[in-house]
Structure formats: C-alpha cells, structure tokens
Amino acid sequence: MRNFDLTPLNRATVGFDQITDLMDRVIRQDVSQPSYPPYNIEKSGDDAWRISVAVAGFSPDDIVIEQRENALIIAARKSDEAAAGKTYLHRGIATRAFERRFHLADHVKVTEATHEHGMLHVDLLREVPEALKPRRIAIASTQSKSAPAVDAATPETIDA
Incomplete structure (x- = not known):
C-alpha cells in the first residue's frame, strides 16, 4: 500500500x-x-440519507444505536439464552455480535430508526443552524463617508 x-x-x-x-x-x-453485517447507504434527499443494515435474527431489543459527536455506532449482541437448548443441523444465518461505525459530517443527526423484515433503517438529516448558513454582506462605499448613502430602491426628493 x-x-x-x-x-x-x-x-x-x-x-x-x-x-x-x-x-x-x-x-x-x-x-x-469487516463485511458483516451488510449495509446500504442511500441518498433520500438533498440533505437526507438512509443507512439500511441487514440484521436478520436480531430483535430490536438486541440492537443498540448511538450517536457520539460525528460518529454513528450500530451494535448488536444476541443473548446466549436464545440459542440454548437448540441443536442446529445447518446454521447459515449469522447472529454473531457486531459493531458498525459510520463517520458523519457536521450537523448530521439521526432522525429515526426502524426495524422491519430483518432490516434496520436509520434515517439521517443534515440540519445546518441558521447562524452557519450563507448570508450576503453589503459593501460600503468609502468615497463619501460624510454623506448618507441613498438607496436606489427608495428614491428620496430633496427640497431646495
């Protein structure tokens, strides 16, 4: 490398x-x-995304979602008592513990998380504060500091 x-x-x-x-x-x-569990990241709007993680075999109680600063952490651990007493002839559905980290840009927040049909969907939205949005700055003229500037949009009449 x-x-x-x-x-x-x-x-x-x-x-x-x-x-x-x-x-x-x-x-x-x-x-x-690590390639487990597989996931998709899709753009659902100009400032919105959805992360979909395949979590077959995990219930919503087994999954923990945390957002710490600019990191999204999705972790799951299957309880050992759920598999106790079962004898598998073939075990193709992996329910091993995992932790998946995603680095988020500034001002990206988790808005919702849903679990359906073995998929965990985490919706993200960028909410830029009003103070950080671009604003137009007026340019002052340095030619005549003593005379007040007249706005062209509102003409004033001068009495003689």
Missing part, C-alpha cells in the same frame, strides 16, 4: 482539517474491512 503525505495540503488550506483527517483515515485503513 502506498503512503501519501498530506502535509502540503494542510499548508494550503485553512479550516479544512476535517477533510484532511478524513482522507488520512481512509488512506490508513486496513484493506480487510
């Missing part, structure tokens, strides 16, 4: 530390990522 040095990118950007951290994390991750 190649090693990439991202320090030149850090010198040329201001305030994009999260992007470089994300790129660094992706580059350094092992190639052998």
Whole structure:
C-alpha cells in the first residue's frame, strides 16, 4: 500500500482539517474491512440519507444505536439464552455480535430508526443552524463617508 503525505495540503488550506483527517483515515485503513453485517447507504434527499443494515435474527431489543459527536455506532449482541437448548443441523444465518461505525459530517443527526423484515433503517438529516448558513454582506462605499448613502430602491426628493 502506498503512503501519501498530506502535509502540503494542510499548508494550503485553512479550516479544512476535517477533510484532511478524513482522507488520512481512509488512506490508513486496513484493506480487510469487516463485511458483516451488510449495509446500504442511500441518498433520500438533498440533505437526507438512509443507512439500511441487514440484521436478520436480531430483535430490536438486541440492537443498540448511538450517536457520539460525528460518529454513528450500530451494535448488536444476541443473548446466549436464545440459542440454548437448540441443536442446529445447518446454521447459515449469522447472529454473531457486531459493531458498525459510520463517520458523519457536521450537523448530521439521526432522525429515526426502524426495524422491519430483518432490516434496520436509520434515517439521517443534515440540519445546518441558521447562524452557519450563507448570508450576503453589503459593501460600503468609502468615497463619501460624510454623506448618507441613498438607496436606489427608495428614491428620496430633496427640497431646495
């Protein structure tokens, strides 16, 4: 695997530390990522997503969903007493414990989680605070500081 040095990118950007951290994390991750349980990520709107995880054999009581800062953690553990007393001739449905982590962007929140037909659906929504939304800045003229500026949209008459 190649090693990439991202320090030149850090010198040329201001305030994009999260992007470089994300790129660094992706580059350094092992190639052998866990594949259990399988999942889908779908975009359901401009600022909305849905993560669907296949959790066959798990009840909603066995699954824990947590959001910590910019991480979504989905974990499940099947109780040992559920399998006690059963003898399997073939066991193809894996109900082993798992923990799946998803890194979320800023202001992405979990809005809902549902469990149906062996699938866990977690709906996400980005809610950018009003203070962080773009706003237009008026440019002041420096030519005549003493004279009040006249708005072109509301003409005023000058009495002689």
